[in-house]
Amino acid sequence: xxxxxEKTDWRFNLGRKEALIGCALAVFNIIWWYGFAYTLGSKxxxxxxxxxxxxxxxxxxxxxxFVVMVVLVILVVKLVLVEVPFDDEEVERx
Amino acid sequence: xxWQVLVPLLxxxxxxxxxxxxxxxxxxxxSSFLTDYFLGSRELGGLVLAMTMxxxxxxxxxxxxxxxxxxxxxxxxxLLAMTQVAxxxxxxxxxxxxxxxVTRKFKAVTLIDFxxxxxxxxxxxxxxxxxxxxxxxxxxxAQWIGGAHLIQSIxxxxxxxxxxxxxxxxxxxxxxxxxxxxxxxDATQGIIMFVGTLVLLIGVIIAGGGIPNIMADLVAExxxxxxxxxxxxxxxxAYVTSFWILVGVGVxxxxxxxxxxxxxxxxxxxxxxxxxxxxxxxxxxxxMHLIGVFARPVLPGIEAADQVIPLIALETLPxxxxxxxxxxxxxxxMSTVDSLLLLVSSSVVKDVYINYMKPNAxxxxxxxxxxxxxxxxxxxxxLMAIDPPDLLIYLNLFAFGGLEAAFIxxxxxxxxxxxxxxxxxxxxxxxxxxxxxxIYQYNETYGHLLGVHAVTIPVFLSLVAFIVFSLINKxxxxxx
Numbered sequence: 001x002x003x004x005x006e007k008t009d010w011r012f013n014l015g016r017k018e019a020l021i022g023c024a025l026a027v028f029n030i031i032w033w034y035g036f037a038y039t040l041g042s043k044x045x046x047x048x049x050x051x052x053x054x055x056x057x058x059x060x061x062x063x064x065x066f067v068v069m070v071v072l073v074i075l076v077v078k079l080v081l082v083e084v085p086f087d088d089e090e091v092e093r094x
Numbered sequence: 095x096x097w098q099v100l101v102p103l104l105x106x107x108x109x110x111x112x113x114x115x116x117x118x119x120x121x122x123x124x125s126s127f128l129t130d131y132f133l134g135s136r137e138l139g140g141l142v143l144a145m146t147m148x149x150x151x152x153x154x155x156x157x158x159x160x161x162x163x164x165x166x167x168x169x170x171x172x173l174l175a176m177t178q179v180a181x182x183x184x185x186x187x188x189x190x191x192x193x194x195x196v197t198r199k200f201k202a203v204t205l206i207d208f209x210x211x212x213x214x215x216x217x218x219x220x221x222x223x224x225x226x227x228x229x230x231x232x233x234x235x236a237q238w239i240g241g242a243h244l245i246q247s248i249x250x251x252x253x254x255x256x257x258x259x260x261x262x263x264x265x266x267x268x269x270x271x272x273x274x275x276x277x278x279x280d281a282t283q284g285i286i287m288f289v290g291t292l293v294l295l296i297g298v299i300i301a302g303g304g305i306p307n308i309m310a311d312l313v314a315e316x317x318x319x320x321x322x323x324x325x326x327x328x329x330x331x332a333y334v335t336s337f338w339i340l341v342g343v344g345v346x347x348x349x350x351x352x353x354x355x356x357x358x359x360x361x362x363x364x365x366x367x368x369x370x371x372x373x374x375x376x377x378x379x380x381x382m383h384l385i386g387v388f389a390r391p392v393l394p395g396i397e398a399a400d401q402v403i404p405l406i407a408l409e410t411l412p413x414x415x416x417x418x419x420x421x422x423x424x425x426x427x428m429s430t431v432d433s434l435l436l437l438v439s440s441s442v443v444k445d446v447y448i449n450y451m452k453p454n455a456x457x458x459x460x461x462x463x464x465x466x467x468x469x470x471x472x473x474x475x476x477l478m479a480i481d482p483p484d485l486l487i488y489l490n491l492f493a494f495g496g497l498e499a500a501f502i503x504x505x506x507x508x509x510x511x512x513x514x515x516x517x518x519x520x521x522x523x524x525x526x527x528x529x530x531x532x533i534y535q536y537n538e539t540y541g542h543l544l545g546v547h548a549v550t551i552p553v554f555l556s557l558v559a560f561i562v563f564s565l566i567n568k569x570x571x572x573x574x
Contacts, residue, residue, distance in 0.1 A: 009195070014191065015195070019189075019192070022184050022190070026180050033176060042322075054309070055169065058172070065176070068371075070376065073183045077369055079243050081361075084223060
């Protein structure tokens with residue numbers, strides 16, 4: 001194997017950052033999902049309140065949780081992600 | 095035979111053939127058969143990419159088994175199913191741009207190409223190819239059996255006749271079109287799945303007299319059905335949460351999903367796929383499982399869980415609409431099967447045959463071998479599905495978790511950790527599969543170890559094995 005130079009492609013640092021954003025989104029998703037489901041949902045069913053027909057725990061955890069994740073993903077894509085070329089030739093041309 | 099249901103279904107199959115033929119004509123203009131047949135020349139746009147991931151991932155279980163479980167267990171199972179929303183964004187962000195750049199640099203066509211270049215180790219390649227062939231082959235056979243059962247229940251044909259129709263439809267378009275046909279038909283099927291889900295949801299809510307009414311019926315029958323803990327209170331928070339690993343973030347380790355993360359055209363397609371994928375996966379998972387729960391008051395007393403969706407569609411919708419809606423699970427199964435078929439044949443042809451047996455094969459030769467191997471594997475699966483051997487059913491139980499335990503760290507750490515090496519990768523795969531199967535067995539007999547799904551512990555153990563074995567051997571950084 002030829003010795004490679006110790007130089008990091010700038011696109012890789014970006015990739016690493018985006019991977020961490022992915023992990024952060026998943027952690028947030030888990031906390032939101034778990035938080036609503038097992039607090040509001042752990043009451044006895046007779047004490048449940050209902051929103052749009054759904055039990056409140058389910059409405060917040062699954063329905064609102066899904067919408068919140070979609071909004072967050074859209075925000076991340078629009079505001080944080082950067083478009084980079086994938087082929088090496090394109091990088092050298094620039 | 096119910097022609098009003100059958101005609102829309104047949105129309106779907108015909109439409110899919112047309113797409114296969116169109117892709118095949120496109121392929122004849124391309125210069126590299128391998129990249130095109132197995133990756134679609136890395137040209138997938140955002141919509142196709144998102145749909146193909148959703149369709150590959152959403153298999154028989156999301157349309158038949160999952161809603162069936164929700165029917166008997168209640169909202170707790172919908173909560174569990176929602177752990178899958180993460181697959182829509184997690185895989186693309188985590189593998190993301192670095193995986194796309196590196197696999198282009200390596201000219202990798204399969205997941206194993208990536209592992210081969212990264213770890214430079216023959217044992218790693220052979221062990222990976224072996225696990226992919228064994229696990230995916232059995233996963234695929236299980237889908238064929240499911241597909242045949244579904245066709246059987248709609249048409250009233252014999253099991254063998256139904257299996258034959260399913261097999262012919264899948265084989266023809268995989269063989270003539272390759273990855274591009276699979277990806278484009280997956281996208282069509284993804285759209286069918288999305289629309290079918292919406293129509294059926296509306297039908298069930300109307301039949302049940304509105305959501306508040308349905309919930310009141312469920313509480314009247316058994317209040318546990320509307321709690322997160324399942325109809326008998328046995329669904330623990332730890333167990334449900336461990337599904338984040340099995341069907342949420344762990345999906346990064348599935349070869350059929352990872353290979354899609356190397357097929358997109360550019361960063362813009364990837365960005366669009368992130369948004370569309372999250373919406374589509376979340377929408378289908380939430381609503382299909384809700385349909386299962388809502389079906390309970392509308393159509394009580396269904397014994398076979400797999401029958402819930404077909405029965406509720408025939409009950410609540412006009413026949414021709416039911417035909418279109420039932421095309422959705424069929425589409426899901428076909429798209430899972432075709433991707434798996436392609437992946438298994440790419441492992442045989444590209445990773446074993448060309449790497450080690452005939453490195454200088456000509457274009458024509460590779461083409462013949464690829465199409466031939468795909469056809470042979472398809473026929474073998476068909477023959478095995480006629481009378482499925484016990485071993486096949488047994489292996490299918492492990493397929494999903496086994497592949498995740500084997501591949502998640504070699505992929506993720508290989509990409510992001512410069513000290514990852516072949517010793518770590520080998521140890522990780524052996525520990526992952528080696529502990530998953532016994533723990534799975536143990537859980538079947540004695541209840542869930544530590545209260546979590548069988549995949550959880552092996553994923554952590556294989557991480558430890560990866561790091562320890564990478565560090566105790568030669569500690570030399572790797573640069574792409």
